[in-house]
Amino acid sequence: MTDPAPPILIRGGTLQTAETSLRADLLLADGVVAAIGRPGQALEAPTRAATLDAGGLLVMPGGIDPHTHMELPFMGEVSSDDFRTGTEAALAGGTTTILDFAIPTPGGSLLDAWHAWSERAAKSVCDYGFHVAVTHWSERVADEMTTLVRDHGVNSFKHFMAYKGALMVDDGVLLNSVGHALSLGALCSVHAENGEAVAHLQRALLARGITGPRGHPLSRPPAVEGEAAQRAIAIAGLLGAPLYVVHVSTADAAAAIAQARGQGQRVFGEVLAQHLLIDEGVYDRPDFAFAAAHVMSPPFRAKSHQAALWAGLASGQLHTTATDHCCFNASQKALGRDDFTRIPNGTAGIEDRMSVLWHHGVRTGRLTPAEFVAVTSANSARIFNMHPRKGTIAVGSDADLVLWDPEASRTISARTHHQRVDFNVYEGMEVTGVARSTIAGGRLAWHEGTLRTTPGDGRYVPRPAFAPICFPGRR
Numbered sequence: 001m002t003d004p005a006p007p008i009l010i011r012g013g014t015l016q017t018a019e020t021s022l023r024a025d026l027l028l029a030d031g032v033v034a035a036i037g038r039p040g041q042a043l044e045a046p047t048r049a050a051t052l053d054a055g056g057l058l059v060m061p062g063g064i065d066p067h068t069h070m071e072l073p074f075m076g077e078v079s080s081d082d083f084r085t086g087t088e089a090a091l092a093g094g095t096t097t098i099l100d101f102a103i104p105t106p107g108g109s110l111l112d113a114w115h116a117w118s119e120r121a122a123k124s125v126c127d128y129g130f131h132v133a134v135t136h137w138s139e140r141v142a143d144e145m146t147t148l149v150r151d152h153g154v155n156s157f158k159h160f161m162a163y164k165g166a167l168m169v170d171d172g173v174l175l176n177s178v179g180h181a182l183s184l185g186a187l188c189s190v191h192a193e194n195g196e197a198v199a200h201l202q203r204a205l206l207a208r209g210i211t212g213p214r215g216h217p218l219s220r221p222p223a224v225e226g227e228a229a230q231r232a233i234a235i236a237g238l239l240g241a242p243l244y245v246v247h248v249s250t251a252d253a254a255a256a257i258a259q260a261r262g263q264g265q266r267v268f269g270e271v272l273a274q275h276l277l278i279d280e281g282v283y284d285r286p287d288f289a290f291a292a293a294h295v296m297s298p299p300f301r302a303k304s305h306q307a308a309l310w311a312g313l314a315s316g317q318l319h320t321t322a323t324d325h326c327c328f329n330a331s332q333k334a335l336g337r338d339d340f341t342r343i344p345n346g347t348a349g350i351e352d353r354m355s356v357l358w359h360h361g362v363r364t365g366r367l368t369p370a371e372f373v374a375v376t377s378a379n380s381a382r383i384f385n386m387h388p389r390k391g392t393i394a395v396g397s398d399a400d401l402v403l404w405d406p407e408a409s410r411t412i413s414a415r416t417h418h419q420r421v422d423f424n425v426y427e428g429m430e431v432t433g434v435a436r437s438t439i440a441g442g443r444l445a446w447h448e449g450t451l452r453t454t455p456g457d458g459r460y461v462p463r464p465a466f467a468p469i470c471f472p473g474r475r
């Protein structure tokens with residue numbers, strides 16, 4: 001752990017949170033926000049303070065990416081960004097906290113997984129937390145969930161309804177796990193795809209000789225997600241438990257969430273920046289490497305689904321944006337050259353989420369700046385019980401900030417990105433909205449194109465359980 005950073009005085013910026021916009025100076029000290037100036041009143045700089053000129057810039061809460069997979073062992077490979085390189089890329093794009101996933105081996109210990117991921121994440125350069133995956137059910141799983149909530153700052157548990165034979169859980173596991181998590185004041189999330197249907201369609205496509213990447217979306221049509229989302233929502237509703245649906249990619253699932261919310265059920269939806277901007281046409285390219293680079297689950301969809309996702313974010317029926325950053329190089333994706341079901345699933349995105357959402361969200365009028373902060377930071381902080389430590393600008397909040405230039409432009413490319421992967425799904429996209437400086441834990445970690453990080457600067461963020469009276473799921 002490096003020495004504490006000197007105080008930083010941020011002058012002349014516009015503070016933009018999910019609630020307000022304010023022209024004020026900001027003083028950071030000892031890793032937290034120490035003072036917020038009165039509008040138009042210059043804050044005095046203490047001795048030893050560094051000063052950052054934020055004239056013309058927005059000062060926003062650092063982005064929170066609630067869905068990443070650094071160095072994940074998956075489908076016979078390990079995702080290529082580790083916790084150092086992946087969090088460096090996060091900072092370069094204005095993200096200052098990630099929530100990754102500790103995933104037990106099949107039938108393995110959740111606690112062992114949490115310890116294994118904790119060791120891997122120790123080299124992070126920004127703050128991090130873990131959702132812990134439940135991949136089977138037993139009394140030991142229940143006991144370990146209890147220990148993780150009470151002693152390890154875990155308040156969220158993940159369930160994969162897809163990936164039959166690997167991570168997939170059945171309804172029985174979901175019922176047991178969601179019910180137990182509710183008693184602990186913990187929130188459950190689901191990867192909502194019907195894994196049995198996917199396996200069935202995969203077999204049928206391969207039997208017809210469809211082995212290329214085009215088979216991937218054909219084996220996971222929108223109905224596969226819509227059915228699973230409805231089923232998970234029904235199970236949570238039976239138990240009176242809240243639910244968080246990760247990487248909502250279809251109008252089908254978005255509608256299921258909106259309908260449940262309209263009936264008073266506490267369901268949250270997450271949208272990947274990639275699904276908002278990239279469509280299923282990428283699988284039509286004859287070039288295996290290009291199409292395989294886009295193999296992720298859920299797959300990219302027809303453009304009509306993108307409109308439903310944007311509408312969900314603007315209307316508040318979908319709540320967070322993430323990246324599911326889980327990248328594999330071309331040599332790794334080639335594992336599935338003769339069989340699309342063997343292509344490691346996943347794409348990168350952690351470095352570009354904020355810029356693509358500013359460019360395609362705020363500059364098009366789909367999102368206001370306040371809504372941008374809500375969906376890139378504040379809502380994840382609230383849903384996973386990190387607010388107001390994270391996701392806002394308040395005295396005592398972590399000094400996790402991004403100095404955002406709303407007018408600067410950059411062209412996205414694998415040739416220049418910091419993600420340790422040889423492909424960028426946004427390759428060549430010119431975006432307006434750039435992180436000029438990123439401050440993490442009070443340290444100037446990214447400034448004018450240069451990273452200033454030391455492995456281990458990032459800290460584990462324990463997230464307390466919800467008290468029963470205020471638990472978001474209780475009617």
Ligand code: URQ
Pocket residue numbers: 069074191295296297298324326345346347
């Ligand atoms: O399903 C996930 O979220 C992980 C395994 C990343 N891969 C993916 O294709 N989304």
Ligand code: ZN
Pocket residue numbers: 191246247297298
């Ligand atoms: Zn998933």
Ligand code: ZN
Pocket residue numbers: 067068069324326
């Ligand atoms: Zn994921």
